[in-house]
């Protein structure tokens with residue numbers, strides 16, 4: 001899991017980074033709004049922790065602009081106590097959650113876990129790869145018009161593959177995005193889930209080109 005912290009108070013940003021790294025998250029920091037927006041818009045993160053009062057673009061602007069640019073990464077807003085109006089404005093502008101400073105690190109962790117677990121129903125956009133269609137709003141998967149039943153984990157795995165269409169994903173990347181780090185997952189488990197997915201989305205459509213492709217020694221991709 002990769003997290004971006006956009007926070008101008010170095011002490012806070014650095015201590016969050018240190019704590020998150022101990023929990024095996026990969027963490028980048030931007031100390032001002034413009035850098036933060038650039039990183040958030042160009043790099044791939046699982047969660048963005050966003051301060052509101054920032055030099056350059058402020059937090060609300062960042063939220064709004066990211067959503068306008070179709071960046072749907074979950075955003076957790078950090079606010080100083082009492083800025084209730086800002087909180088509401090942030091949520092109205094596309095943030096997913098907020099935490100009031102000072103906060104406990106345990107609570108921050110719990111909220112990050114919740115945000116990364118949450119099915120990305122807010123994203124709304126229907127994903128397609130060839131004739132395979134994934135609707136994140138209804139959790140419906142169809143191929144060639146036929147409805148396909150998937151388990152929760154298979155949904156997450158397929159969603160991750162489809163959001164990264166044509167990109168090779170390693171087993172470690174897949175584990176990092178689809179499973180929690182505290183879960184005891186072996187690379188072997190990924191193979192099992194990929195096999196299950198294939199049995200559902202490729203095998204029944206023998207006349208069609210298989211969509212899930214194994215790149216030996218590297219990982220998998222869908223295209």
Ligand code: CA
Pocket residue numbers: 007008009051052053054
């Ligand atoms: Ca600030």
